[in-house]
Amino acid sequence: MAVNLLDFDLDGLAAWCEGTLGEKRYRAVQLFRWIHQKGGADFAAMSDLAKSLRAKLAEHAQVRALPLLSERVSADGTVKWLFDVGGGNAIETVFIPEEDRGTLCISSQAGCAVGCRFCSTGHQGFSRNLTTGEIVGQLWYAEHRLRAQRGLAAGERAVDNVVMMGMGEPLQNYAALVPALRVFLDDHGYGLSRRRVTVSTSGVVPMIDRLREDCPVALAVSLHAPDDALRESLVPLNRKYPLAELLAACRRYLSAAPRDFITFEYCMLDGVNDSPEHAHALARLAAGIGPGGEAWPRVPCKFNLIPFNPFPASGLVRSPRERVAAFAAILQAAGIVTTVRRTRGDDIDAACGQLAGEVLDRTQAARRLAGRRAVVPIAPSPARPTVPAQATRNAA
Numbered sequence: 312m313a314v315n316l317l318d319f320d321l322d323g324l325a326a327w328c329e330g331t332l333g334e335k336r337y338r339a340v341q342l343f344r345w346i347h348q349k350g351g352a353d354f355a356a357m358s359d360l361a362k363s364l365r366a367k368l369a370e371h372a373q374v375r376a377l378p379l380l381s382e383r384v385s386a387d388g389t390v391k392w393l394f395d396v397g398g399g400n401a402i403e404t405v406f407i408p409e410e411d412r413g414t415l416c417i418s419s420q421a422g423c424a425v426g427c428r429f430c431s432t433g434h435q436g437f438s439r440n441l442t443t444g445e446i447v448g449q450l451w452y453a454e455h456r457l458r459a460q461r462g463l464a465a466g467e468r469a470v471d472n473v474v475m476m477g478m479g480e481p482l483q484n485y486a487a488l489v490p491a492l493r494v495f496l497d498d499h500g501y502g503l504s505r506r507r508v509t510v511s512t513s514g515v516v517p518m519i520d521r522l523r524e525d526c527p528v529a530l531a532v533s534l535h536a537p538d539d540a541l542r543e544s545l546v547p548l549n550r551k552y553p554l555a556e557l558l559a560a561c562r563r564y565l566s567a568a569p570r571d572f573i574t575f576e577y578c579m580l581d582g583v584n585d586s587p588e589h590a591h592a593l594a595r596l597a598a599g600i601g602p603g604g605e606a607w608p609r610v611p612c613k614f615n616l617i618p619f620n621p622f623p624a625s626g627l628v629r630s631p632r633e634r635v636a637a638f639a640a641i642l643q644a645a646g647i648v649t650t651v652r653r654t655r656g657d658d659i660d661a662a663c664g665q666l667a668g669e670v671l672d673r674t675q676a677a678r679r680l681a682g683r684r685a686v687v688p689i690a691p692s693p694a695r696p697t698v699p700a701q702a703t704r705n706a707a
């Protein structure tokens with residue numbers, strides 16, 4: 312199959328251009344700009360490339376994003392795309408527009424092996440890693456589709472922020488992730504600043520350290536509990552990388568991070584992790600005091616409280632609004648900036664189950680055509696598309 316040029320960061324593309332086509336680096340830069348800045352996929356239209364090069368590209372390469380299964384637009388402007396990753400599986404990409412910016416939520420895997428109790432992707436299990444091209448292709452598709460829809464002028468961008476918060480654990484697909492991040496950051500690519508690209512992880516400690524060295528972007532860590540026993544019951548990975556080690560890695564990360572804090576995500580589960588005692592314990596953790604009063608790494612942080620997005624198999628319930636507010640107030644009183652995420656795209660989320668059903672039907676049809684049998688159910692993405700609503704800094 313032809314090489315997919317979305318699989319390369321700029322250095323990779325330059326090496327491929329030189330090795331396969333015998334072309335100099337500046338040609339790779341031109342090509343990279345055509346693909347990522349202009350959304351080009353048709354080599355014949357890349358007018359400032361030599362005809363001979365265009366012919367060689369047509370012979371050896373393609374710009375190939377994942378096949379689109381559906382697009383849903385919410386009344387609040389949130390857009391959800393479902394892409395086919397084969398084998399009866401789909402991944403989601405979500406665009407969340409706000410007044411002054413647009414955020415794209417990107418998937419890194421089909422399914423996820425971590426298996427968090429409150430996450431529908433985790434319940435679905437792991438199907439496969441996405442390739443670099445499949446990760447980059449989500450931004451490539453969204454950016455250029457939105458630009459075209461909105462008639463944006465050259466130089467105007469639709470996506471200002473990228474968050475790796477879709478399906479999958481990005482740090483368990485590290486080899487594909489890092490080149491994708493480099494494409495997002497590259498001035499010849501999407502030119503996003505490191506502060507505007509966020510990797511969210513359930514806490515793969517060694518890979519947090521590698522990311523710090525290879526490509527330090529903003530880091531969000533899914534905490535969900537203030538002690539190991541509770542966290543283990545929610546995030547099984549905690550058995551391998553307990554809280555003290557995770558916080559130490561966060562602390563180390565800050566030496567290279569583009570921001571001077573780590574964002575802790577905390578999914579609010581009714582009667583599970585949402586009591587005032589849990590909030591006080593979290594405030595102590597942030598101050599460097601472990602659950603037994605011992606000294607732990609102190610991590611400058613912000614908290615992002617996420618109202619749980621329920622799904623039947625979880626057996627869990629969203630914390631009531633007042634409990635979330637009381638929880639936030641305790642953290643804020645301890646001087647920690649705390650946001651409560653506002654749910655976005657409710658109406659298309661409400662259609663989420665229907666969407667999955669529809670896709671499953673289509674996939675079954677495709678499988679019948681392909682003469683295959685097995686059907687893997689398609690689950691919706693872990694988190695609803697959500698954005699911070701109220702940020703309040705305590706005077707302390």
Ligand code: SAH
Nearest residue numbers: 430479480511512513533576619620693694
């Ligand atoms: N695997 C990474 C990134 C993807 S999940 C991680 O776990 O961080 C993105 C965020 O959505 C995480 O903070 C995750 O805890 C949260 N999330 C997962 N399922 C959720 C649900 N049902 N309701 C609300 N948030 C959820």
Ligand code: SF4
Nearest residue numbers: 423425427430433513
């Ligand atoms: Fe995987 Fe993140 Fe879901 Fe946990 S919350 S199962 S790490 S996608």
